[in-house]
Amino acid sequence: MSGRFAPSPTAALHLGNLRTALLAWLFARSSGRRFRLRVEDLDTLRVSAGGDVARQQLADLLALGLDFDGDVVWQSERRDAYAAAIASLDTYECFCTRREIAEAPSAPHADGYRPYTGTCLRLTAARRAELASTRRPALRVRAAGERCTVTDLWAGSVTGTVDDFVLVRNDGVPAYNLAVVVDDLAMGVDQVVRGDDLLSSSPRQAWLATRLGGVPPTYAHVPLALNRSGVRLAKRDGAVTLADLARLGMDADRVLAVLARSLGLATSREHVTLPQLLERFDPLQLPRHPWVVDPSDYADADVNRMSIT
Ligand code: GLU
Numbered sequence: 391m392s393g394r395f396a397p398s399p400t401a402a403l404h405l406g407n408l409r410t411a412l413l414a415w416l417f418a419r420s421s422g423r424r425f426r427l428r429v430e431d432l433d434t435l436r437v438s439a440g441g442d443v444a445r446q447q448l449a450d451l452l453a454l455g456l457d458f459d460g461d462v463v464w465q466s467e468r469r470d471a472y473a474a475a476i477a478s479l480d481t482y483e484c485f486c487t488r489r490e491i492a493e494a495p496s497a498p499h500a501d502g503y504r505p506y507t508g509t510c511l512r513l514t515a516a517r518r519a520e521l522a523s524t525r526r527p528a529l530r531v532r533a534a535g536e537r538c539t540v541t542d543l544w545a546g547s548v549t550g551t552v553d554d555f556v557l558v559r560n561d562g563v564p565a566y567n568l569a570v571v572v573d574d575l576a577m578g579v580d581q582v583v584r585g586d587d588l589l590s591s592s593p594r595q596a597w598l599a600t601r602l603g604g605v606p607p608t609y610a611h612v613p614l615a616l617n618r619s620g621v622r623l624a625k626r627d628g629a630v631t632l633a634d635l636a637r638l639g640m641d642a643d644r645v646l647a648v649l650a651r652s653l654g655l656a657t658s659r660e661h662v663t664l665p666q667l668l669e670r671f672d673p674l675q676l677p678r679h680p681w682v683v684d685p686s687d688y689a690d691a692d693v694n695r696m697s698i699t
Contacts, residue, residue, distance in 0.1 A: 392459070393418025393581040394426040394574070395451070398433070399444035404630040405683055406585075406615025406623040408454065409649045413612055414583035415456045415664075416671045424459040426577050427451070430570075432465045432563055450632045453642040454649075455664045463577060465569050472564040475572045475602055476529065476557055483527035484510040484556070485518075501590045505553035506530065529558040531598070538597040542589060543610035544678055550593030571595050575604040586611035587622075610673065613680040623683050630683065652681045 395411045397403060403411070418425040429444045448462065486494075486509055496507045510530070513521070521527075533552040540548050557568045574582065582592075589611040596606035615623040629635055635645055643661065650656035654677055655670045 391422070391580050392424040392426045392578045393421075393583060394428055394577060394579045395456075395458075396428040396430050396570070396573075396584070397444070397447050398430040399441070399447060400433075401443065401625050402631040402633060403447050403450050404615070404623055404625055404627075405645070405649070406630075406681070408450065408632070408645070409615060409652060409681065410583065410585055410612050411451055411456055412454065412646070412649050412667075413610070413653070413676075416667060417581060417583045417610060417673065420668055420671045421581070423581060424578070425457070426460055426463070426579060427458040428463040428465065428573055428577065430465050430566070432566075432569055446633075453632060454646050455642075460577075463573060465564075465573065468569070468573060468576075469564070471572050471576060472558075472568055475568065479557070479601060480532040481529050481557060482511060482532060482554075483522075484530045484554075484560075485513075485521035485525045485527050486510060487525075499590060501587075503590065505551065506555065508554060511554075526560045526562075528556050528560040530554040531557050531601075533597065536597060538593040538600075540592045540596045540606060540609055542592070543608075543673060544586070544613070545589055545611060548589060548593060550590065552594050552597045555594055567591060567594055567598065571598045571602065571604075574607060575599060575602060580605070580607045581610075582607045583610045583612060585614055587614060613678065615681045615683050618682060618684055620682070627683070629685065648687075653677065 393414050395414045397407060397411075415425055427448065431441075431444060451458070484506070490509070491504055491506065494504065494507050494509065496505050498504045531554060533554050536552050537549055538552050542548055555567055556565045558564055592609050592611070599606045617623050617627045623630060625631065629638055632642060632645060646664070647656055647660060647662055650662045650667055651658060651660070654675065655667050656662045
């Protein structure tokens, strides 16, 4: 039994990412699980720079004291496992462009995701041959609109209709939904704690886990961190990474204290340790709303002078 944290190495971890990592660690450790780490570096466009970013991300987690078990799993080294999973599934090629999918008569989900309507299932042989001569196909799984329900700590029961989602993109890169599920099963992950922007993907992923002969994990989708304007926190919001904050004199212990306070696990300015946080941790008492990151709440005058909108 394991929990995990699975960052994409696109940028340094910011306070919101670090808070999710801390929560994932607390959920895992407080329930006697192992805590695994996975680098989601499949996006080949980013992979070369991603190595350095990933190493910094791991160093930042360790600086906070978030230790993990076993080897770090790098998705870029797991192509064979994804291929084996694909071979066991009922799939078909899809030649649709992004634009064609956007223009198809399907209602987008609340998060903007457009369920696939199965256009490429209905191609004539001639049309298929024509498309195949000019376009590279993506690979989709045949899900036939099955419904799948997951249970989330905060959101409760979430039911989704599973469309024929993409397993391999048309540039040959395994899709996020496939890689996450194959890896979570292989890594013994039965507890997924991550940002709530991924909540709507979870019925699709739970369905795929079952299809691959596994048991879907339990989910806790953490409300995101926002900036003072109510927009999802990003690096451009000022001093939000460990490196930024260290330059302003805040060491990892102080950052841990800020994160703990945002979770209701510490009082203002209180110095806390991870063992103390583990003792205080109660999943049912966690805040249910997004965390608005306001440096004036935690930082010294130096940090307050940073322009943060
Ligand atoms: N790599 C994803 C991210 O950084 C997380 C995927 C997951 O936790 O399932 O947002």
